[in-house]
Amino acid sequence: MSTASSGPALTPNALRPDGGGRAGRHIQVRTNFFAIKKLKADVIWQYDVSISPDVPAEKAKQVWKVIETTIPELGGNKMVFDGKAQAYSAMDLGIDKVRHKVELFDSGRPAAAAPPAAAAAKKKNEFTVSIAFVTKIDVSELHAFLNKTGPITPNCMVAIQALNIAMSHKLFSEMVSAGRSAYRPQGAQNLGGGVEKWDGVFQSVRPGQGKLYANIDIASTAFMKGGRMDDLMVDILRARDQNDLKRLQRHDIIALQRHFKGASFTVTHRGADFKKRYKISEISASPADKITFDQETNDGKKKKVSIPEYYQTAYNLRLKYPFLPCIGVKAREGQTMYFPVEVCNIVPGKRYTKKLNEEQTTAMIKSTCLRPQARMEKIYDSLRVLDFDRNEYLQRFGMEISREMAVVPARILAPPRIVYRDRVEVTPQFGGWQMNPQRKMVQGSELRSWGSNNLFFSRLREDAVRRFVRELVTTLNENGMNVSQPNPPIRHAQMGSVNKTVDSFLDEVKQKCGSPVNLLLVVMPNKCQTYSALKTYCETTHSNGVMTQCALSKNVSRVNKQYCGNLGLKINAKLGGVNSCLPSNSVPFLTQVPTMILGADVTHPAPGENKPSVVAVVGSMDHNAFRYAGRLKVQESRVEVIEGLKFLVYHLLVAFKDRNRVYPQRILFYRDGVSEGQYEQVMRTEVQAVREACDHINQTQKPPTPYNPKVTFCVVKKRHHARLFPMNPNDADKSGNCIAGTVVDSVITHPTEFDFYLQSHGGLQGTSRPTLYHVLLDENKFTSDSLQELTFKLCHVYARCTKSVSIVPSVYYAHLLAFRARHYQGGDFSDAASTSSGSSAQGPTFETSVLH
Numbered sequence: 017m018s019t020a021s022s023g024p025a026l027t028p029n030a031l032r033p034d035g036g037g038r039a040g041r042h043i044q045v046r047t048n049f050f051a052i053k054k055l056k057a058d059v060i061w062q063y064d065v066s067i068s069p070d071v072p073a074e075k076a077k078q079v080w081k082v083i084e085t086t087i088p089e090l091g092g093n094k095m096v097f098d099g100k101a102q103a104y105s106a107m108d109l110g111i112d113k114v115r116h117k118v119e120l121f122d123s124g125r126p127a128a129a130a131p132p133a134a135a136a137a138k139k140k141n142e143f144t145v146s147i148a149f150v151t152k153i154d155v156s157e158l159h160a161f162l163n164k165t166g167p168i169t170p171n172c173m174v175a176i177q178a179l180n181i182a183m184s185h186k187l188f189s190e191m192v193s194a195g196r197s198a199y200r201p202q203g204a205q206n207l208g209g210g211v212e213k214w215d216g217v218f219q220s221v222r223p224g225q226g227k228l229y230a231n232i233d234i235a236s237t238a239f240m241k242g243g244r245m246d247d248l249m250v251d252i253l254r255a256r257d258q259n260d261l262k263r264l265q266r267h268d269i270i271a272l273q274r275h276f277k278g279a280s281f282t283v284t285h286r287g288a289d290f291k292k293r294y295k296i297s298e299i300s301a302s303p304a305d306k307i308t309f310d311q312e313t314n315d316g317k318k319k320k321v322s323i324p325e326y327y328q329t330a331y332n333l334r335l336k337y338p339f340l341p342c343i344g345v346k347a348r349e350g351q352t353m354y355f356p357v358e359v360c361n362i363v364p365g366k367r368y369t370k371k372l373n374e375e376q377t378t379a380m381i382k383s384t385c386l387r388p389q390a391r392m393e394k395i396y397d398s399l400r401v402l403d404f405d406r407n408e409y410l411q412r413f414g415m416e417i418s419r420e421m422a423v424v425p426a427r428i429l430a431p432p433r434i435v436y437r438d439r440v441e442v443t444p445q446f447g448g449w450q451m452n453p454q455r456k457m458v459q460g461s462e463l464r465s466w467g468s469n470n471l472f473f474s475r476l477r478e479d480a481v482r483r484f485v486r487e488l489v490t491t492l493n494e495n496g497m498n499v500s501q502p503n504p505p506i507r508h509a510q511m512g513s514v515n516k517t518v519d520s521f522l523d524e525v526k527q528k529c530g531s532p533v534n535l536l537l538v539v540m541p542n543k544c545q546t547y548s549a550l551k552t553y554c555e556t557t558h559s560n561g562v563m564t565q566c567a568l569s570k571n572v573s574r575v576n577k578q579y580c581g582n583l584g585l586k587i588n589a590k591l592g593g594v595n596s597c598l599p600s601n602s603v604p605f606l607t608q609v610p611t612m613i614l615g616a617d618v619t620h621p622a623p624g625e626n627k628p629s630v631v632a633v634v635g636s637m638d639h640n641a642f643r644y645a646g647r648l649k650v651q652e653s654r655v656e657v658i659e660g661l662k663f664l665v666y667h668l669l670v671a672f673k674d675r676n677r678v679y680p681q682r683i684l685f686y687r688d689g690v691s692e693g694q695y696e697q698v699m700r701t702e703v704q705a706v707r708e709a710c711d712h713i714n715q716t717q718k719p720p721t722p723y724n725p726k727v728t729f730c731v732v733k734k735r736h737h738a739r740l741f742p743m744n745p746n747d748a749d750k751s752g753n754c755i756a757g758t759v760v761d762s763v764i765t766h767p768t769e770f771d772f773y774l775q776s777h778g779g780l781q782g783t784s785r786p787t788l789y790h791v792l793l794d795e796n797k798f799t800s801d802s803l804q805e806l807t808f809k810l811c812h813v814y815a816r817c818t819k820s821v822s823i824v825p826s827v828y829y830a831h832l833l834a835f836r837a838r839h840y841q842g843g844d845f846s847d848a849a850s851t852s853s854g855s856s857a858q859g860p861t862f863e864t865s866v867l868h
Contacts, residue, residue, distance in 0.1 A: 029695060030770040030794040034172070036761045037772070037800035040427035044755060047220065048765045049229040052179075056414025060153040060178045063095075063103045066146040073099035079143050082118050087147075087182040089114045094412040096178070098184040099193075103147065104178040106413045113148040118646055118827045140526050162226055162767050166780035168405055176228075179221045182413045183230065185215070187402060192365050195233040196220050201364060205240070205383050210252040210275055211368050212241045217398040218737050224764045226486075230417050233737040234394045235383045240279055242364025243355040244420045246337060260337045261802050266427070269341065273299045274370065275306040275652055280363040281343065283355060285331045295365060297352070298344035304339035304356045310316050334361070369623040383559050385782040386750045393487040394419070401763060424764055426740065428747065429757035431820070432603075432809040434596050437496055441599070444812065446749040447756030447778025447820040451581050456496030461591035463497060465529035467505040468537040469521050480541060482505055484572045484580075488537075491580040497588055501529050504537075514549045515557075520603055522562065529665065534591060536564045548839040556840055563590045573868065582817065590816040596642040598809055605682070605796075605806055606639050607727070612643050612672055613810065614665065615826025616702075617688040619834040620654045631658050632834035634826055635668035637675050642813055644670045644826065646833045656689060657697050661705035666712050679713065682796055685804075686789075688827045695731070695792060703729050703793050728797040730803075732827050733788040738764065740772060753779030756820050759804050772804055776811040787823050 060350050067076055080097045084090065089111045097103045120141045158175045159167025184196065191198035192214070199216030217234040241248060246258050252275055261268075279407060280293045300307060304323040311321040321329075326340045329713055335356050342354035363710050372380060386394065404410055404417045431444040437456040442449045470481050475528060489502045505528050509517045509785050518536070525533045538553065540546060547566060553564040555663040565587055571579050585595050600607045621627035628650040637643040647664045658664075673679050685706060690698050706727055713723045739760060742748040749755050761772035770791035773786055791798075798806075807824055814825040 019852060020821050028699070030791040031768055032290055032761075032770045032800065033513060033798065034765075034796070034800050037427060037804050038802040039805060040429040040757065040759065041759075043426050043428060043747045044063060044423050045426045045747070045758070046421045046743055047406065047764055048233050048392075048737070048741075049231050049424075050420070050740045051418040051422055052221070052228040052230060052415060053418055055155070055179070055228065057106045058155055059108075060155060060175055061105045062150040062153060062174065062178065063105070063109075063208075064148045064150050065097060065101055065103045066148075068144045068146075071143070073193070076100070078120060079128065081119050081189065083116070083121065083147075086118070087114065087116050087145075089147075094409045094564065094818055095182045096409055098177075098181050099188070102177075103505060104181055109147060109149075111147070113146065115144060115146045118143045118145055120618075131726045142530065144564065146460075158228075162223055162228065164225075164399070164767055168768070170225075179228070179413065179415065182409050182415065183219055183407075183417075185409045186407050187219070191216065192239075192367075194237060194367055197237070199235070199239070201239075205379075206241070207238060207379045209236050209254075209373065209376060210241050210248045210370070210812070211376055213237070214239050215378055217401055219402065220737070221635040222464055222764070223767055224509055225762060225767050228766060229422060229571060232395055232398060233739065234386075234391065234398060236380070238368040238376070238380065239364065240275075240366045240368050242362045243505075243684035245281065245343065245362055246340060247274075248362060249340070249357065249627070258337045258340065259437075261337075264303075264341065267303055267864055269299055272341070274341075276362070279366050281355075281360045281373060282363060283359050284361060285327065285333055285359045286390050292343045294353075294355070296343050297346045300344055300354060302341065302343040303339045304335060304342050306353075307342060307354055323354060327356065327359075346662065369748075387781075388445065388732075388739075388748075388779075388783045391739065391783045392741050393405060395421075396814045421741070422764060423743070424760055425762055426754075427807050428755050428758045428806060429538070429759060431757060432598050432812055434812060435599055436596055444756070444820060447776075449818050451585075451818055453494040456494075457588055457593055457595050458597055459594040460496035460498055461588050461593035462500055463492065463535060463587070463591065465525060465531045465533050466501060466535040467507070467521060467525035467528075467533070468507065468539065469517070470508045470539045470569075476539060478506060478508060478572060482574055484575050485565075487575050487577065488580045488583065492587070493576055495581060495584050495588075497593065500594070502530070514546065515553050518550070518553055518562075533562055535587060536562055538566045539569055540565055540566060540623075541569050543568070549740040551836065553713055554841045555836075565590065585818070586816055594640065594642050595815055596813065597642060598813060600639070603641075603806065603809055604682075605802070606641055607756050610676060610678050611639070611682040611684070612636055612669070613824070613826045614685040615683070615688070615779055615830040616646075616658060616661070616835050617652075617827060617829075617830040618656055618658060619831070620656075621837070626653070628653050629655055629770065630834045630837045631661075631664070632830040632837065633658075633661070633664045633668065634829045634833060635665075636826065637672055637761065640813065640814065641810060648833065648837050656691075656694060657701055657704070661702050662708040662712065664708070665706055665709035669709060669715070670860075673717075679719065679723055679725070681725050682781070683725050683727045684796070685727065686732050686824050686827050687729065687833065688732045688734075688823070689705060690731045690733075695790075697793055698731070703727070727793060728791065728796045728798060728803075729793040731790045731792060732823055733790065734823065736785075736788055738786060739783055740773070740775060750778050751779030751781065753784040754786075757808055759808075760786070761800055761804070766790070770798075770800075770803075772800065774804060774807060775822075776808050776820050778819065785822070793815065 067079055072189055076099050089109060093107055094106055095103050095105045095672050133352055153175050155169050155175055157166060159580055161172045162170050191200045197216050199214040201214055204214050216235045218235040220231045222229050222231045250257060269609045270351045276296050279296050284328050308320045309325050310318040312318055324335045326334045327335060331851055337358050340357050343360055344354055344355055347353045399419055408573045433443050434443045435441050435456055436451060440455050442455060450719045468481055470476055489499045492499050505525055506569040507521055522533050527644045550564060616633045618629055620629045631649045631651055632646060634644045634646040637645055645668060647667055651659045669679055710723050710725060740752050740754045756776055757777045758775040759772055765771050775786040775787040775790050810824045811820045814821045814828060
């Protein structure tokens with residue numbers, strides 16, 4: 017998903033329909049927004065910066081440090097630079113365009129500052145820097161926008177961008193930056209496998225109602241560990257010491273290559289003054305003592321020399337580990353230079369962008385999981401690092417930032433009642449409730465033909481699986497399902513072909529139960545590659561799909577009734593049942609006229625993967641907003657805006673008509689993963705695509721009256737840094753977080769547009785993150801209260817648990833469906849959805865079963 021941008025978007029988005037909501041219990045909360053009390057700059061001067069040859073942002077910042085002190089035209093003015101192409105000043109420099117040459121050595125020092133003895137050992141880099149005046153930004157337009165006396169203009173956006181650069185310029189020049197966060201190595205925590213966690217600080221200027229705020233938060237991310245490379249190899253390959261690495265296999269070399277490629281290193285065999293950095297291009301497949309090259313002798317002849325022999329002769333260095341591979345570095349004319357790993361030190365400070373393994377992820381989550389009070393204290397501690405009061409760049413722009421968190425009004429919405437069979441109702445407490453035999457599923461499905469496959473060495477005895485199956489059957493029946501086959505066949509399968517194993521067992525189950533299989537319960541030791549192969553084969557190969565429910569062997573061995581109940585929620589939904597619903601009179605938007613809730617998400621491949629992005633769109637098929645159908649397609653990698661949305665929505669509208677005999681008259685579309693900078697594009701393409709889908713129905717289906725439903729389009733954002741901290745113990749749950757249903761729609765929200773923060777889930781551990789909802793289009797004329805309450809109520813009908821969830825279920829299901837598509841082999845989705853031909857070939861169609 018895309019992260020939030022720093023400033024508002026210049027779009028004709030839906031305006032706030034009123035002065036904010038009034039429903040719920042009124043409280044106050046602290047937020048990690050710090051008011052910008054003063055902003056004295058009336059005009060900001062913008063300049064284009066060009067550095068030739070092109071350099072990455074970190075190198076560009078080193079070049080800029082030299083520029084600040086050596087270019088006379090700047091006159092010592094504290095100009096700020098974004099590390100790419102823009103610079104800003106709070107005063108007129110009186111220049112149109114200047115060009116200067118800058119010299120740096122590899123160490124990052126200016127050429128003139130390098131000690132003479134070291135000069136010969138360093139490579140000098142020359143850069144040409146051009147600075148050209150662009151425009152003057154009138155800051156009064158920003159003040160008018162914040163105070164609702166003027167519209168949002170391009171100058172407003174550029175001014176906020178400039179203030180963001182001003183606030184971060186000093187910090188980012190002193191620390192390692194990534195996005196709007198900056199990190200430092202102090203207190204780094206080892207995550208294992210050559211990776212460590214660095215802590216840092218996030219900061220961003222945000223427009224609020226009446227003033228600007230600095231949104232400040234703590235941040236953590238993974239970095240490659242620095243140090244001797246041979247020691248790091250031991251850590252990555254989980255060896256005892258270097259001698260354990262004498263016979264590396266091909267997969268070991270691949271693992272090392274994946275980890276180190278692109279990292280920088282220095283060498284130790286040329287003395288302490290030699291600071292040149294090299295970049296790793298490969299890890300050699302052969303050990304150092306098997307790599308040879310031609311060396312010219314004194315008599316002009318050439319002889320073959322191995323790496324250890326060369327280092328012994330040239331540097332009087334005997335390699336301790338000649339059996340280890342070498343680091344390869346690209347040299348001139350396509351050649352590769354090799355360095356023994358024991359003379360190489362990896363330079364710390366490079367972000368580790370590859371996917372963390374399970375152990376690293378667990379360690380990262382554990383170390384970053386802070387309760388609200390602890391997180392708030394750390395945020396206050398970060399103010400000392402930011403040191404706003406002595407930041408000369410902020411002083412130049414006349415910015416004065418409060419050292420106290422903003423206290424804002426909030427409300428706690430009342431939770432809805434949850435309805436079970438025979439009108440039995442329960443009211444959630446702190447975002448959760450329990451099922452029991454008195455609260456039976458609204459519509460229990462029948463489990464008539466099923467079996468349990470203890471698959472792939474889960475190391476459970478058959479009697480343990482049977483005990484679990486007995487408890488599962490009892491729990492499902494108690495909760496309202498009809499298990500007509502209480503003694504399903506149980507098989508212990510050996511490792512082998514998933515397809516053959518599944519087909520053989522399905523035949524066995526069908527023969528014993530006398531009907532086609534409607535569920536396969538699979539016990540496996542962990543969610544490994546077998547999970548992906550199993551889901552793909554069962555859900556896409558068989559004509560109608562075979563539903564599977566996986567269970568980890570550690571959970572099966574415990575025979576826990578609550579676990580069986582949670583599993584039953586998934587099973588019932590997969591088989592077409594309804595677990596619970598909301599009282600019909602509590603959600604008139606859904607029940608007054610036929611209404612569809614849509615959810616959409618785009619998932620992108622992991623860094624370094626050359627795969628397409630996957631689009632998932634789901635739509636509710638009933639008035640309870642419990643059953644959903646979905647559509648999938650692929651599109652160009654890492655493109656966030658959905659291509660071909662028209663036909664995805666069209667087929668969901670037709671599916672709704674087939675099920676309900678009428679098209680939905682209202683559409684509420686929740687769209688996940690869109691950044692503020694993409695709002696305008698989404699309005700032009702995706703919102704328009706929904707209208708075009710309705711027009712396509714008029715053209716192809718020819719309904720008696722023109723089909724023109726009212727549409728509300730709302731962006732859902734979880735990737736932001738806003739946090740809410742309860743001020744009163746009565747406003748907090750047991751975890752110390754705000755109570756489920758806490759909503760904020762003033763002070764720190766958009767000055768004019770329709771948005772709000774909603775914390776719809778109960779806290780478990782750490783600090784909960786509220787979800788930001790931003791309405792781009794609203795033809796249904798929601799009030800603040802009506803949309804906030806509807807959204808909160810929808811968060812209580814997520815099929816997989818008896819808790820309110822953090823985002824509306826339609827977005828959750830779209831997210832799950834998109835990730836399920838990642839499991840399907842070969843990414844075989846028809847791309848017809850992105851064409852304008854109107855073809856109905858939309859790739860696989862999945863309904864509630866897969867979404868749950």
